[in-house]
Amino acid sequence: MKANGLRVTGHCRGGMFPATDSTGLSAAIDDNKRAIDEAAALGADCLVMVVGGLPGASKDIAAARGMVADGLAAILPHARACAIPLAIEPLHPMYAADRACVNTLEQALDLCDALGAGTGVAIDVYHTWWDPKLSAQIARAGRNRQILAHHICDWLVPTRDLLLDRGMMGDGVIDLKWFRAEIERAGFHGPQEVEIFSAQNWWKRPGDDVIATCIERFRTVC
C-alpha cells in the first residue's frame, strides 16, 4: 500500500467482547488478537474498537461493561507488542443494547485511564455531538494524546432509521467546524474520516458523486 501512496488510518473493527459464557468470551479475545495482527499487517494507525452490547438475553449492562473492560485488558499486551493502539469508540446511546455499551467519551476515557498506555479513543461526531460534557472530555483526551481518530458525517432531523440514516456533512445539525476546532485545540491534527451509513440516499448514488460531494462539503462546512 505504501508503494501506492495509501494509508490505513484505522482498521475497523475489533471489539464485541460480551458473551453469554466463557467459551464466547475466549473466542472474542482470540478474534480481537487476530484483528490486531491484521491491523499490524496493514500498517494501520490504530484498531477501532466497537466494544459490543448486551450478550444474549442479558439485561445487565453493568456486567457487559465489565466484560468489555476485561476483554480490553486481555488483548492489550498483544496490541502493545504489535504497536497497534486500541481506539475505543463510544457509540451513541441508542446502540447501547446491540452494538456498544461504551456510550460517552467520558466513559471511554475512564476505560483508557484504567487500561493505560496503548489505548485511546475514536471520536465520531455522530455518536458524541449531543453530549453536554463533550468539550471538556475532548480537552481531557487531548491532554493525554488519546485522540486516535475523528469520524465525520451529520445527524439528520428527522432521522428515519437508527442505523442507516446518517447525513452528509452539512445536511444535519452538527456544528462540524466547532467540533474540528475543539479536536484541533486538543492537539489532534489527523484526518477527518467520512463515515456515512445511508441506505436510502448516499449508498444509492454513484460513488464519484458521493466523493465529489464529500470533498465540497469538507471544504465548506467541516
Add this chain to the structure above:
Amino acid sequence: MKANGLRVTGHCRGGMFPATDSTGLSAAIDDNKRAIDEAAALGADCLVMVVGGLPGASKDIAAARGMVADGLAAILPHARACAIPLAIEPLHPMYAADRACVNTLEQALDLCDALGAGTGVAIDVYHTWWDPKLSAQIARAGRNRQILAHHICDWLVPTRDLLLDRGMMGDGVIDLKWFRAEIERAGFHGPQEVEIFSAQNWWKRPGDDVIATCIERFRTVC
C-alpha cells in the same frame, strides 16, 4: 377529580424554551406560565418539562441549553408561588436536536442545583437506562429529594422508529426491577407511570388488553 378518586401525578408538559428570537423566547415563557396554572388547577404533583431542542436552523446546542436554563429561571418564581414543582426530564440523546437538549440525569441535576428549590427530575427508564453514571446520579437525586416522577416502558431490540417504537415492560432490555430498586433506595416511593409510544403495536390493540398487560407486567417484571 379528587371526588372521583383520581390523582394527577404529573401534568405533561411544559418546556420547549429555545427559540430563534426574543419574541419566541417570551412566548415560550408565557406558555410555560400557563402550563403551571393548568397544573395547579389540576392539582398535579408536578409539571413535567420537556425542555426543547435546537431552534430553527441552529446548530448551537450550547446556546439552546442556555435558553433552557434562562427559561426555567424565568418561570421558577411562578412555579414556586403556585407550589408546582418543575420536573426536568432528561430525554434520550437521540432527541437532542428536536425535542430536548437535556440528555442525561447528571445534566438535569446540574440544572436543578443551579436553579434551587422547586425543581427536580422526571426519570424515564427509556431515556436513561443506557447511562454509565445512572446509579450514582439516581442516588444524587435522592439525596436532595429531587425525584418527582418515574416513567416506565422498555427498550426494544431492534427499535424500528426513533419516537414511536417503545416496548411494553418486559419485552425489551431494561432491567426494570433493578431500576425500581435504585429509585426506591434513593427515597422515591411514588408511582411508576407507564408511557408506551407504540404506533405499530400497543396503540393498535384494545385499551383493555393493553391495561391488563401493563398490570400483569407490573406485577412480574417491574
